[in-house]
Amino acid sequence: MHEALLFLPETLTLLTALAVFACVAIKTRAEAANRVALGGTVLVLSACLFTLGHSGEPFFPGIYRVDLFSQLLKTTFAAGLLLVLTLGSSPPTLRRDARREFPLFLLISTAGMMALVSATELLTLYLALELSAFPIYALVALHRERRGGSEGAVKYMLQGMIASAVTLYGMSFLFGLTGTTYLADLAAAVPALSQQPLFWVALVLTLAGFLFKLALFPFHFWAPDTYQAGPHPVVTFIATATKVATVGVLCRLAALFAMQEGAMGAEGLQTLLICFSIAAMTLGNLAALVQKDLKRLLGYSAIAHAGYLAVGLQAFSDLGLTSVLFYTIAYLAMTYLCFLVVCEVGRDRDQVRIDALAGLWQRSPFLALCLLIGILGLTGLPPTAGFIGKWFLFSAALEGGQFLLVLIAAMNAAIAVYYYLRVLRAAYLLDAEEGPLTPGPLATAGGLAAAVVVVWMGSVPNVFWELARGAAAAVSIQ
Amino acid sequence: MSPTLLVLLTIFAPFVAFGISLVFLMRRPVLAQGVALAGGAVSVLAALLLLAGGPAEPVRHLWFASGNFQLQFGFVFDGLSLAFGAVVAVIAFCIQVYSIGYMHHDPGRTRYFAMLGLFGWSMLGFVYSVDLLQAFIFWELVGLASFFLIGFWYEKPEAIAAAKKAFIMTRVGDVGLFIGVLMILNLTGISDIPALLDAETGLLAHVSGGTLALIMMLLFMGIAGKSAQFPLHTWLPDAMEGPTPVSALLHSATMVAAGVFLFARLHPLFLASEVVVVTVLAVALFTAILSSTIALVERDIKRVLAYSSIGQLGFMLAALAAGSLFAGVLHLILHAVFKALLFLCAGSYIHRFETNDMEEIGRLGARRMRWTTAGLLAGGGALAGIPPLAGFFSKEEVLAAISYAGYTAFWLVALLAAFLTAYYTFRMIFLVTLPARMEQGAKDAAGDSPWVMLVPMAVLTAGAVLGGLMMGPLGGLLGLEVPSHSLISMLPALGAVAVGVGLAWWDFGRARAPRRGFVEALGPLHTLFVNKWYVDDFYRATFGRAVHAVSRLLQKTEEKGLDGGFDNAAISTSRLGGLIARLQNGWVQSYIASVILIVALAGFYLGIR
Amino acid sequence: MNLTFFLLLSLLLFSAGLIAVMSRRNLVTVLVGIELMLNAASVNFMAFNFFVAPDPVVGQIIVLLIIGLAAAEVAVFLAILMVLYRARHEVDAEDIRELRG
Structure with a gap:
């Protein structure tokens, strides 16, 4: 394949963003902007699928790498973007005068994330991180109820800026230790550097910005606030697509630095990740127990899930990376299902309390089914992807001999059942107080697709597992 | 027909019924009922044909393979699965038929019958599983289905609380099970159950000593949760908040039976560790004593039965741990039959009199419901261990197994539990059938439950009476010799039962009985039992x-x-x-x-x- | 004027920024603190570039881009602060705490 074609997904994303920008500039109706974005995203998704399995470096060598790993992740979050766009041209709780700009912001952020998972150079990585983050900061503030939205946005952005400043500071030391910004050269220098504590300190500082996006302890504080305060579709995007991109970067960094032959001292990093993971799971699950706001509950659940992902990541093994990638894809679909329900139920509500789900199975059997599959998946019950994904994550950790960690993780999964059941209980066992609810045809299709993926991955994981395995292999051989 | 086709029919017929009811028949309860019954009938027929075909080689299909990672699904057709699968299918079907009468007026019938289908599917899938991971998946689904069924009457806050408690407590045990299974997979790379049991290449060839004990204790944690053993037993009595037929299903052939079945399935592995054997015996018999003593002072008929289930499960586990697969499985199967019967009888009374209190049931004229009372006598007699009813044989086997293995102290404890069981069972029977006085007008309340409820009870009564005949065929299926016992060796157990029944007669049965249990004179102990x-x-x-x-x-x-x-x-x-x-x-x-x-x-x- | 001097300088800048971020109540001042942190990183990059790196331009490019990014950051953050101010008529970090629990 021609090298330039490898850049097709990014090109199409940027072109679509330009087209939407044109719509904004000439003040078309919001529907038009949404259609343009939808069409463009379908093209982007096809381009991602088209380039899946090809690899190469479309620019200067060493800066930007396209391989199965990057393309799998791009496909996943392009699908996530498409799912968010199917929510319609008047996204619930978004300010009315920002409806046209909504797809534009999402597309720019997606372009940033695409660069993020392909970047193999520190500066590119940093720029991509910021590019993917800024539009979302702005979007959170565009809640129609300004008071809460702006508070959430300020807190989110403040913490995000500090995390990324810390990242930059860490990067400067990595640069100073090696004199290079290319990840490949950095990785080559790891055996020589791994005896130096400063290297590992710099690496942890560098990870700050990425762990922040993943909402792993101790960078988790923003998640509940932002989830609760942001407009529903924006939070949907944050909870699904950005997580995938972040996990991608973390996998790449783990593969480059910690899985190197001769990377002495990776145990320190591993211990830290284990501590963070335990803290995140425990804190997220326990705090979720008392939540009444559904989005806030999902925010805490996201923190717990960041912990589960770290369980697989800390293994620093091929199996670990594979299980993390597999779980991330599953996580996107499961979380989307929950947020689809949030968006539909919360069309006229700024806050979606758990009680608001009352009688969902009477109001819309389809949405109730989506919620059931999504929640069962997050709970980790068979036959959903959540079960098999957790199974893989935990086996990876056990393979690395982390018995205690797995024990704690499994206990956490048991605690989590409790609050997930509260959500299901409201949806299935309380009587409806409001009339029927009908999601739009596109949203229905999106929900259906996500539900199919969750059950498919849970019952016949072969295809996805092989993809994840290939991707993990691609990222770890560099 | 090939075993594979039959087993697919057995397992998936209830599931298809579940799917059809839930998707299409939400507003057509009668039709949903029919679909559920048809699914149940197909399942029973296929399970019986499978049983008639006799043991066969397991079938396995690759589910998923990647590198050194391999998962499979398939079915085993050994005597254990065939026999217990048939029991599950038959009892589940009986209970479906019974539910037609019992749930007659309930507006949520579709949901109810659909969930029964889900329950049947997950339990049958568990019983025939060839792979440990597959078994675990179905195990979890059993828990999920029971959550929906216990919490079926969601308007009652107690029902919701009980459902949650059941689900969460069993999940606590499942944490252990999950990690145990993961450890087995990691240490051996084998998840195939027959392969794991292989003495040459299985689990025992890979691990021994402390690691083995740890793994088996972790697995036992899951079993204790599911089979309601101390200290994870408190969910089972609360689970009575569900509809009575659900209790019947939960306490006999599904849910609680799953734990014991898993123990039987992995029997040689548990026996390989002395520590585990002694722990299981101690826990199981302690649970038996604990639950029997609580049953002595309960007034709620369903709760008495619930505590008796906990005790009998303890008996099964004790027999298995003492080394007798035959005794454990026999008691598992026969108990399933007579416990289902007892719950259906209790349901029949409750349906009629709308109370759970035994004395009140007796006062309102329970005796007049002749058929139900006959069932209660048969089931109660079997539970107490009166010869020649079903429970007598299995209890003999259990006690013999414990004594044969040389655990004299445990044997004495088991005798005490047998005595207590006989006592509280007959306390229940006397309270219900021989009330001090009957309400005026109770005599006019002639008639019994409708025939849809009586027929399943009759079938189960036959099982409770004639169950002893199963011993020979079951031994053949399991490939074990049926042990024969001399009359002398049976005497202690018979004596314990006789004393129990006699004491119950003295306290509750005779004309001038005080109608107060002997425990009430025991002061502090009584308080202990009342407070569970x-x-x-x-x-x-x-x-x-x-x-x-x-x-x-x-x-x-x-x-x-x-x-x-x-x-x-x-x-x-x-x-x-x-x-x-x-x-x-x-x-x-x-x-x-x-x-x-x-x-x-x-x-x-x-x-x- | 050796490498250590610049590293200490940047550490000082970074700490000053952090202290400002953690202690100042006015969010605009907090933003200034963040700018200090970014500049600390820039100083680091320049110092390392001058004393260590084989390629003399990498650090300069990075610093230029950081300056650009910082400007963008300020723009977005101030815009959000405007929304906040319009909704509440205050920009005090200790008083905006309705989201919690």
Whole structure:
């Protein structure tokens, strides 16, 4: 394949963003902007699928790498973007005068994330991180109820800026230790550097910005606030697509630095990740127990899930990376299902309390089914992807001999059942107080697709597992 | 027909019924009922044909393979699966038929029958599983289905609380099971159950000593949760909040039976570790004593039966741990039959008199419901161990197994439990059938439950009476010789039963009986039993207090919004959750400070390493 | 004027920024603190570039881009602060704490 074609997904994303920008500039109706974005995203998704399995470096060598790993992740979050766009041209709780700009912001952020998972150079990585983050900061503030939205946005952005400043500071030391910004050269220098504590300190500082996006302890504080305060579709995007991109970067960094032959001292990093993971799971699950706001509950659940992902990541093994990638894809679909329900139920509500789900199975059997599959998946019950994904994550950790960690993780999964059941209980066992609810045809299709993926991955994981395995292999051989 | 086709029919017929009812028949309860019955009938027929075909080689299909990772699914057709699968299918079908009468007026019938289908599917899938992971998946589904069924009457807060308690307590056990299974997979790379049991290449060839004991204890944790053994037993009595036919299903052939079945399935592995054997025996027999003594003072007929289930499950596990697969499985199967019968009888009374109180049931004229009462006598006799009813044979086997293995102390405890069982069973029978006086007009309340409820009870009664005949065929199926016992060796057990029945007659049966149990004279012990040995209170005191103390230390306790009265352990956990949520104090700079502090600590840690 | 001097300088800048971020109540001042942190990183990059790196331009490019990014950051953050101010008529970090629990 021609090298330039490898850049097709990014090109199409940027072109679509330009087209939407044109719509904004000439003040078309919001529907038009949404259609343009939808069409463009379908093209982007096809381009991602088209380039899946090809690899190469479309620019200067060493800066930007396209391989199965990057393309799998791009496909996943392009699908996530498409799912968010199917929510319609008047996204619930978004300010009315920002409806046209909504797809534009999402597309720019997606372009940033695409660069993020392909970047193999520190500066590119940093720029991509910021590019993917800024539009979302702005979007959170565009809640129609300004008071809460702006508070959430300020807190989110403040913490995000500090995390990324810390990242930059860490990067400067990595640069100073090696004199290079290319990840490949950095990785080559790891055996020589791994005896130096400063290297590992710099690496942890560098990870700050990425762990922040993943909402792993101790960078988790923003998640509940932002989830609760942001407009529903924006939070949907944050909870699904950005997580995938972040996990991608973390996998790449783990593969480059910690899985190197001769990377002495990776145990320190591993211990830290284990501590963070335990803290995140425990804190997220326990705090979720008392939540009444559904989005806030999902925010805490996201923190717990960041912990589960770290369980697989800390293994620093091929199996670990594979299980993390597999779980991330599953996580996107499961979380989307929950947020689809949030968006539909919360069309006229700024806050979606758990009680608001009352009688969902009477109001819309389809949405109730989506919620059931999504929640069962997050709970980790068979036959959903959540079960098999957790199974893989935990086996990876056990393979690395982390018995205690797995024990704690499994206990956490048991605690989590409790609050997930509260959500299901409201949806299935309380009587409806409001009339029927009908999601739009596109949203229905999106929900259906996500539900199919969750059950498919849970019952016949072969295809996805092989993809994840290939991707993990691609990222770890560099 | 090939075994594979039959087993697919057995397992998936209920599932298809579940799917059809849930998707298409939400507003057509009668049709849903028909679909569920048809599914159940197909399942029974296929299971019986499978049983008639006799044991066959397992079938396995590759589900998923990648590198050294391999998962499979398939079915085993050994005697254990065939026999118990048939029992599950038959009892589930009986209960479906019975439910037509029992749930006659309930508006949520479609949901009910659909969930019965889900339950049947998951339990049958579990029984025939060839792979440990597959078995675990179905095991979880059994728990999920029971959650929906126990909480079926969701208007009742107690029902919801009970459903949650059941689900969460069994999940606590499942944590152990999950890790045990993971460890087995990691240490051996084998998840195929027959392969694991292989003495040459299986689990025993890979691990021994402490690791083996650890793994088996972890698995036993899951079994104790599911089969309601101490200290995870408190969910089972509360699970009575579900409709009575559900209790019948839950307590006989599904849910609680799953734990014992898993033990039987992995029997040689458990026996390989002496520590595990003794622990299981101790836990099981302690549970038997604990539950029997609580049953002595219960007034609620369903709760008496629930506690008796816990005790009988203890008997099964004790027999298995003592080394007798035959005794354990025999008791599992026969108990399933007569316990289902007893619950259906209780349901029949409750349906008619709308009370669970035994004395009140007796006073309102339970005796007049002749057929139901006949069933109660047969089932109760079997539970107590009166010859020649079904329970007599299996209890003999259990006691013989324990004594044969040389655990004399345990044997004595088991005898005591047998005595208590006979006593409280006949206390129940006498209270229901021989009330001190009957209400005026009770005589006119002639007639019995409708025939749809009586026919399944008749079938099960036949099983409870004639179950002893099964011993020979079951031995053949399992490939074990049926042990024969001399009359002398049976005497202690018979004596214990006779004393139990006699004492019950003295306390409750005879014309001038005081109608007060002998335990009521025991003062402190009586209080202990009435308070259920304070297990729930213990949980409340330990978990609750500890968390309370911590929270008071940090900040004044504040009741966070929690729904309804569920288990106190859960409340304490939630309190802790509330405490942690308060760390999220809304002040963004405190977040930043914490982050920086932790990152600095992390950097410091890496720096000094 | 050696490498250590610049590293200490940047550490000082970074700490000053952090302290400002954690202690100042006015969010605009907090933003200034963040700018200080970014500049600390820039100083680091320049110092390392001058004393260590084989390629003399990498650090300069990075610093230029950081300056650009910082400007963008300020723009977005101030815009959000405007929304906040319009909704509440205050920009005090300790008073905006409705989201919690």
